Amino acid sequence: MNLVKRFSKIFRMKIFRIITLSSLIMMLIVSCKSTNKISGTMENINRKWMLVEYQDFTKAELTKLEAYMDLTKNPDSENRYTAKMGCNGMFFTAELSKGKAKFSGVGSTMMYCDGRMKLEDSFGKQLPNMNQYKIEGHFLTLSDGKSIMKFVAADWD
The missing domain is CATH 2.40.128.270 (Lipocalin)
Structure with missing residues (x-):
């Protein structure tokens, strides 16, 4: 039973890391897109x-x-x-x-x-x-x- 609890805890930590990493990547992608759009318009003129x-x-x-x-x-x-x-x-x-x-x-x-x-x-x-x-x-x-x-x-x- 101890092994099951330990496995469950490791599994939850991995899921938490995956979700956190995915969220950070999404925020970076959104941030880069909006910055490029704003600066691209000014650069174009x-x-x-x-x-x-x-x-x-x-x-x-x-x-x-x-x-x-x-x-x-x-x-x-x-x-x-x-x-x-x-x-x-x-x-x-x-x-x-x-x-x-x-x-x-x-x-x-x-x-x-x-x-x-x-x-x-x-x-x-x-x-x-x-x-x-x-x-x-x-x-x-x-x-x-x-x-x-x-x-x-x-x-x-």
Whole structure:
């Protein structure tokens, strides 16, 4: 009878250990998933974006001009970002949070590039009006409720 009690006690301890270990593993899995989801969203916007859809410009034109907006974080100038729409280097301030966007201080260098200024002029005037953003997969869409600028992540193949 003593042997049965001892076996029962060992069996209960093993079951307790299995349940405890399983619970810890489940908590770790749940914790990692939620952390990845939160940080993944923020990381996704802070990258270089290639312009693929805007006004009446064709995708071929935008690709030829190598039009992009770089939202990579700059540790020296918080909320300062750059863009290039075919000629001049552009710069601006942006605040992006929870689908809301605020662009200001748009400026650029002052070179003239024959046949390459229409997109740059239009983008520079329209960007401050963009007040919403949405990330879907590898695409970023900026909108003001009437018009859109659609980008694809430059590091996506």
